[in-house]
Amino acid sequence: MLVLIADQALKIWVKLNMTLGEEIPVIGTWFNLYFTENNGMAFGMQFGGEFGKLFLSVFRILAIIAIAVYLFIIIRKKKSKGMIVSISLILAGAIGNIIDSAFYGMLFTQSTYHTLGTFAGEGNGYASFLHGRVVDMLYFPIIDFVPADGPSWLPSWLFGYDGHFIFFRPIFNIADSSITTGVAWLLIFERKNLTL
Numbered sequence: 001m002l003v004l005i006a007d008q009a010l011k012i013w014v015k016l017n018m019t020l021g022e023e024i025p026v027i028g029t030w031f032n033l034y035f036t037e038n039n040g041m042a043f044g045m046q047f048g049g050e051f052g053k054l055f056l057s058v059f060r061i062l063a064i065i066a067i068a069v070y071l072f073i074i075i076r077k078k079k080s081k082g083m084i085v086s087i088s089l090i091l092a093g094a095i096g097n098i099i100d101s102a103f104y105g106m107l108f109t110q111s112t113y114h115t116l117g118t119f120a121g122e123g124n125g126y127a128s129f130l131h132g133r134v135v136d137m138l139y140f141p142i143i144d145f146v147p148a149d150g151p152s153w154l155p156s157w158l159f160g161y162d163g164h165f166i167f168f169r170p171i172f173n174i175a176d177s178s179i180t181t182g183v184a185w186l187l188i189f190e191r192k193n194l195t196l
Contacts, residue, residue, distance in 0.1 A: 003089060007096035007174035011135040015108055016116045023139070030142050036171050037133035037139065050131065053101075057130040060098045067091045083190045089182030096175030098132050105132030136171045143167040 018024070018035040025032050039053055071087045105127025111117035120126070127133070144166045 001092070002091040003174065004096050004177045007093070007178070008099060010137065010174060011096075011100065012135045015104070015111060015135055016119075017116065018111075019116055020113045020135075025058050029144065030140060031176060032139045032141070033137045034139035034171050035111070036136050038136060039133055053131055057098065057101045060094060060101065064091065064094050064098060067094060072094055080190065082185060083193045086182040086185035086190060089178045089185070093175040093178035093180075093182065096173070096178070100134040101132050102130050103132060104135070105129070107132075134173070136173045136176070138177070139171045140168045141166045 004194065014033065014035050018135070021037055023032050023034045039056075067087065067090060071084070071091055074087060075084060076167060104125075106125040106129060108117045108125060109120045110126040117126075125132075
């Protein structure tokens, strides 16, 4: 519940206080809040237009139900606390991102590079139910240089469209971090406990 509350509180704050593409330094140049939105797949990938967006949203809802049932079962079977926490983190992250997809299009006006999003009056949101976009904002460009500044032996495919090598380039949110942490914990520490 704490992960879900923190995720939604930060997303709502960003949506109401930052324009698309706005960047706020948090720790030097290593950690920034950078507001972007995506249609719900990892790294901003698209999936078949409006039908694909709807399919993805419905699939996520079904996945959340399956994860919740699995969590209920492992709690009743008294599986390890680590496993319960990791599945809970995955569930909280999945719920956090489906809230964006399901409701943000109805709750908020369109954010642009020049205008802030606002709470929408009834029928004034930027999208219909299950067609909202996921708010991302956590950006960690820990290493950032252009090829001329860096080692010449680095392959060119490591450099983005802007000619920079940036580690870590993806922009994500607390829900994404929660899912990643839960999956990593399962794979590293709980593989033997994954069966029912």
